Amino acid sequence: MKALPTLDAHAHLDPARASKELTNSGAVLAMTLSLNEADVGIGRLEPMITWGVGCHPRKLKSQESFDAELFHKLAKRTTVVGEIGLDTGSRVPLETQLRTFRQALEIVQELLRFVSIHAYRATGLMIKELRQRPITIPVLHWWTGTADETREAVALGCYFSVHSAVARHSKFHTAVPRERILVESDHGYADPPAAIPCRIEWVEHLVTQQLRLDIKEVRQLVWQNFATIVNKTDTLKLLPEPLKAIIKEVNQKS
Numbered sequence: 001m002k003a004l005p006t007l008d009a010h011a012h013l014d015p016a017r018a019s020k021e022l023t024n025s026g027a028v029l030a031m032t033l034s035l036n037e038a039d040v041g042i043g044r045l046e047p048m049i050t051w052g053v054g055c056h057p058r059k060l061k062s063q064e065s066f067d068a069e070l071f072h073k074l075a076k077r078t079t080v081v082g083e084i085g086l087d088t089g090s091r092v093p094l095e096t097q098l099r100t101f102r103q104a105l106e107i108v109q110e111l112l113r114f115v116s117i118h119a120y121r122a123t124g125l126m127i128k129e130l131r132q133r134p135i136t137i138p139v140l141h142w143w144t145g146t147a148d149e150t151r152e153a154v155a156l157g158c159y160f161s162v163h164s165a166v167a168r169h170s171k172f173h174t175a176v177p178r179e180r181i182l183v184e185s186d187h188g189y190a191d192p193p194a195a196i197p198c199r200i201e202w203v204e205h206l207v208t209q210q211l212r213l214d215i216k217e218v219r220q221l222v223w224q225n226f227a228t229i230v231n232k233t234d235t236l237k238l239l240p241e242p243l244k245a246i247i248k249e250v251n252q253k254s
Contacts, residue, residue: 004219004246005048006200007226009161010082010116010141010184013049013193015041022046025193026200027243031083031116034062038074047242052080055104057087057097057118064096068103075111079235082116083141086129089121098129105133112136112233116161123149130156137229142166142186150175159225164199167206178211183222223250 006026013022013030015037022028027048032038033056041051053074055062075081084104086097108115116139119126123145130138130153140153142163150171153160160176161184172181185199204218211218227250230236236244 011187085118
C-alpha cells in the first residue's frame with residue numbers, strides 16, 4: 001500500500017469554495033452547520049472529501065428551521081452525519097437543541113451512520129441522551145468530559161475525534177481503547193483547506209505521545225478505525241471512489 005494521506009475526522013469547509021481549493025486538503029470528513037449547507041456539500045464530487053449533514057447547536061436559524069424529513073433524505077446520501085449535538089453555552093434554547101438532537105438520533109438509529117457529536121459544556125447531558133437513544137457509531141468531537149464520563153462514553157460505544165487542544169489529556173490513553181480514536185482539526189471556513197494536512201500531522205504527533213506509537217502507526221490506526229466504522233455502517237458505497245479504494249486496501253491489510 002502506498003503512503004496513506006492524512007484523515008481529518010472533523011473539519012469545516014465552505015461548500016462554496018472552488019474544487020481546486022480543496023485538492024490538497026487530504027482526506028476530510030466535512031461537517032456542515034445547516035441542512036441547506038449540507039444539501040450543497042453533499043451534491044459536490046470532491047474525490048477525497050465526504051460531506052456530512054448537520055445542524056449545529058449554536059446556529060439559531062439552523063435549529064429553528066430543522067426539518068426531520070429533509071435531514072433523513074440527506075443522511076441517506078452520505079456516510080457522515082455532523083455536526084449535531086448540544087451546547088449549554090449556546091444562545092439557542094436548550095429545549096430546541098434537545099428536540100433537534102433527539103430527532104436526528106432517532107433517524108440515525110435506523111440509517112446507521114458515522115455521527116459527529118458536539119457536546120460543549122454538555123458532556124453529562126450528552127451521555128444521558130445517548131443512553132436513552134443509543135446509536136451505532138457516536139463520534140465525540142473535541143471531547144472534554146471527565147475520566148468517569150469518558151469511561152461511560154466508551155461503554156456506550158463512542159469513538160473519540162481528538163483535536164490538538166485535547167490530545168494531551170491522559171484519558172485518551174487510560175480510558176479510551178486505541179481502536180476508538182480518530183483525529184481532527186476542526187478546521188474553520190476562513191482558513192485555507194491546504195493547511196489541513198499540517199494541522200492533522202500535529203495532532204498525530206501529539207497522539208503518538210499518548211499511545212507510544214510512531215506517526216506511521218497512528219495514521220494507520222486512524223484509517224483502520226475509520227474503515228471499521230464504514231464497515232459497521234455499511235456505507236462504503238456512499239464514499240467517493242478514491243476514498244472507497246483506500247478503505248478497501250485498509251480492509252485487506254487488517
